[in-house]
Amino acid sequence: MDAKTRNKKYNEYVDKKKPLTKNFPTLIYAYLVGGVICLLGQGIQDALMAIFPTMSLEAAGTWMLIILIFLASFLTGIGVYDRIGVFAGAGSIVPITGFSNSISSPAIEFKKEGIIFGLCVKMFSVAGPVIVNGTVISIIVGIIYLFI
Amino acid sequence: MGKRLGKQTIEFNNPASIIGNYSIVGEKEGHGIFKDYFDYILEDDAFGEKTYERAERKMLEHAIINSLEKAGLKPKDLDLLVSGDLLNQIISSSFAAREFDLTFLGLYSACSTMAEAIAVGATFVDGGYFKNVACATASHFSSAERQYRFPLELGNQRPPVSQWTVTGSGCMILGEKKSNKKIVNATFGKVTDFGITDANNMGAAMAPAAMSSLIAHFEDTNTTPDDYDLILTGDLGKLGSEILLDLMENKGYKLKDNYNDCGQMIFNNNQKTYQGGSGAGCSAVILNSYVMKKMDEDACKRVLFAPTGALLNATSCQQGESIPGICHAVEIRRVE
Numbered sequence: 001m002d003a004k005t006r007n008k009k010y011n012e013y014v015d016k017k018k019p020l021t022k023n024f025p026t027l028i029y030a031y032l033v034g035g036v037i038c039l040l041g042q043g044i045q046d047a048l049m050a051i052f053p054t055m056s057l058e059a060a061g062t063w064m065l066i067i068l069i070f071l072a073s074f075l076t077g078i079g080v081y082d083r084i085g086v087f088a089g090a091g092s093i094v095p096i097t098g099f100s101n102s103i104s105s106p107a108i109e110f111k112k113e114g115i116i117f118g119l120c121v122k123m124f125s126v127a128g129p130v131i132v133n134g135t136v137i138s139i140i141v142g143i144i145y146l147f148i
Numbered sequence: 149m150g151k152r153l154g155k156q157t158i159e160f161n162n163p164a165s166i167i168g169n170y171s172i173v174g175e176k177e178g179h180g181i182f183k184d185y186f187d188y189i190l191e192d193d194a195f196g197e198k199t200y201e202r203a204e205r206k207m208l209e210h211a212i213i214n215s216l217e218k219a220g221l222k223p224k225d226l227d228l229l230v231s232g233d234l235l236n237q238i239i240s241s242s243f244a245a246r247e248f249d250l251t252f253l254g255l256y257s258a259c260s261t262m263a264e265a266i267a268v269g270a271t272f273v274d275g276g277y278f279k280n281v282a283c284a285t286a287s288h289f290s291s292a293e294r295q296y297r298f299p300l301e302l303g304n305q306r307p308p309v310s311q312w313t314v315t316g317s318g319c320m321i322l323g324e325k326k327s328n329k330k331i332v333n334a335t336f337g338k339v340t341d342f343g344i345t346d347a348n349n350m351g352a353a354m355a356p357a358a359m360s361s362l363i364a365h366f367e368d369t370n371t372t373p374d375d376y377d378l379i380l381t382g383d384l385g386k387l388g389s390e391i392l393l394d395l396m397e398n399k400g401y402k403l404k405d406n407y408n409d410c411g412q413m414i415f416n417n418n419q420k421t422y423q424g425g426s427g428a429g430c431s432a433v434i435l436n437s438y439v440m441k442k443m444d445e446d447a448c449k450r451v452l453f454a455p456t457g458a459l460l461n462a463t464s465c466q467q468g469e470s471i472p473g474i475c476h477a478v479e480i481r482r483v484e
Contacts, residue, residue, distance in 0.1 A: 007343030007470075013394075014344065014352040018387060019308040026305075076301045085303020086420075092303050101303050109299035112199045126302060 026089050033088030037095045041068055065096055072097035073104040081105075102126040154368030156361070157335040164273035165327035166320055166480070167280070168219025169436040170211045174289065174315025177425075177433065180415045185437035186316075187214065193290060193315055201235060204288035204317070208233070208244040211319035212282050215436075219280075219321040226250050226321075227278040230269045232261035233286050234313075234428050235295060240286050258457025259354075259383045260337070261285045262318065262432040263476040266453075267334035269322045270478070279324050286317035287427030296347075296462055309349040311385045311411060312421035318432030329443050334478045335365040339459065341472040347465040351388020351411075351423055354456035357473030358384060359395040361454055365477045366401065373403050377448040380439065381475070382431035382455020383411035385423030410434040410455070431455035443482050451480045 001009075045064040049055055055063075075081040081101045085092050092098055103123055110122035124131065153159050171186045178189030188210070195203040208231065216223060229248065231241035232255035245252035257264040265283035272278040290300055292313040298304055322331065340360045344353040358381050366372060373379060373396075384392055389409040396403050410431040411424040435453055442448045454477035460469070 003343075007341075010342040010356070011344065014349065014391065017391065018349060018352065021305075021308055076303075079301060082301045082303045086305060088303075089305045098303065101301070105299040105301035105303075108301055109294055126298065 029087055030089045030091035033084065033091035034095060037092065037097055068097050069100040072100035076101045076104040077108065099127060099130065154364065156364040157333055157368035159333040160270060160274040160331065162274050163330035163332045164270040164322040165325055166329040167323045167325045167327050168215040168321035169440045170215035170218055171318045171433040171437040172207050172211050172316060173433050176419065177314055177316055177414060180419065181413060182434065182438050185441055186433060187437065200288050200290035204233065204240045204286050204291050205243050207317040208240055208284055208286040209247055211317040212244065212284055215282065215319040215321050221280060221321065223248060226280050226282055228253065228272060228281045230255060230265040230281060231284040232256050232265060232428065234258065234292050257474055257476065258459055259426060259428050259430065260455040260457035260474055260476050261428045262435060263453055263455050263478050266320060266331060266478045267336065267476055270331040270334060273322050273324060281322045282319055283322060284317065284319035285428040285432045287313055287429035289313045289315045292427060306422060307348045308422050309387060311350055311383065311423045311426035312415065313427035314414060314425040314430035314433065316429035316433040318429065318436035320436055328482055328484065330481055330483055332479050332481045333369060335361055335368060335476065337361040337475040339472045339474050341470050343470045345468060345470050347460060347471065350426055350458045351385040352391055353458050353471035354473035355384055355388045355391040355395060357475040358392050358454060358456045359399065361475035361477050362396065363399055363401065365452065373401055376406055376450045376452045378451045379403060379407045380451065380453050381409045383426035384409045384456060385411040385426065387423050443480065446482065449482045453478050453480060
């Protein structure tokens with residue numbers, strides 16, 4: 001048996017043998033935690049509008065995002081957010097709080113290598129692809145929008 | 149001079165004695181199954197240092213100094229330090245060696261470094277070149293994570309095939325002095341790659357290397373798995389060990405109850421490490437605590453210690469390269 005067939009057979013064998021993530025409970029946890037974060041966001045927005053009646057919906061939305069981002073970074077700093085993440089998976093990664101965590105966690109981690117080469121350089125090591133793709137796709141969508 | 153057996157094994161004529169051993173582990177490992185066997189358990193994984201890299205180095209220094217003490221030696225009695233770790237350019241080992249006034253050989257063989265260090269150390273002692281040699285390794289969960297994976301506080305999930313890098317360091321002092329435990333032979337491994345590309349699935353990547361070296365050892369020394377009281381791989385984890393059992397069975401070797409894996413053993417099931425422990429420290433701390441104790445109690449006479457290492461780095465993975473593995477084996481025998 002040549003190495004290629006051996007490797008192929010071995011990979012097939014390993015794929016069959018290895019345990020997979022259980023879809024059912026992880027989906028439920030992600031749904032629940034993601035839902036709670038969204039509910040929290042809506043609650044903050046409604047509360048802001050109730051406290052400051054002159055505030056526009058748009059401004060309240062912006063403030064709500066800022067508060068959520070702050071909360072997630074704060075929870076990352078005190079070492080709680082990663083524990084939520086272990087339980088919730090995508091539920092705590094997909095909302096804006098996950099984005100906040102993906103920037104603040106490398107910032108904390110690489111602070112030891114200095115402010116410039118540690119913190120500033122590594123800060124976007126996880127979130128970088130999201131920013132790049134977000135920007136590129138916005139440009140594409142913008143160009144399409146220009147012509148239709 | 150010792151002699152060569154078969155292609156990969158060397159047998160020692162003047163087997164080196166194990167005259168001291170020491171293990172130090174992190175807090176999580178200290179809650180594992182072997183908590184009563186370890187010499188020292190950290191209360192804080194940072195070990196009072198500013199960075200985890202420094203903590204790893206300090207553990208290594210601590211293990212070396214204390215194993216010397218257990219051997220009844222002074223630092224000036226030590227001739228050579230053979231050590232390796234997982235950090236880039238093996239800085240833990242060389243920086244720890246900076247603290248001692250002695251010759252140093254740095255090794256890298258990923259998680260199989262402990263066996264390589266023992267094999268190299270035993271060879272020097274057997275040849276009469278050095279009298280007392282310290283063989284050590286260390287790894288730290290937090291320093292390995294940031295080098296190979298993600299920041300600690302990132303809220304991601306670990307896949308079910310993943311393993312948990314052990315925070316710990318083990319040191320073994322080999323020497324000419326009399327002792328009832330000796331390193332009788334060593335089998336050097338071949339780099340083996342069966343085409344696994346998933347860097348989370350280390351067990352599957354390394355199991356073929358373990359198979360290759362174990363079979364080479366049995367053939368070269370003309371033994372069977374049943375001749376050993378304990379056959380111990382390093383950090384294949386639960387999945388990797390099951391794969392190894394299957395691979396060995398296909399080759400006509402049946403590993404029975406005398407087989408175990410340090411990665412599979414070290415943590416409790418409720419510690420959420422999925423497939424168990426990994427890292428250069430994993431096999432080193434189990435060998436230098438539990439296994440040595442069992443040999444002292446005469447519960448094991450013949451131990452085959454065969455940790456495996458995955459020879460990848462973060463770049464090779466991102467470039468889609470498959471993961472080569474290696475496994476070195478040493479036989480430790482109790483002599484009366």
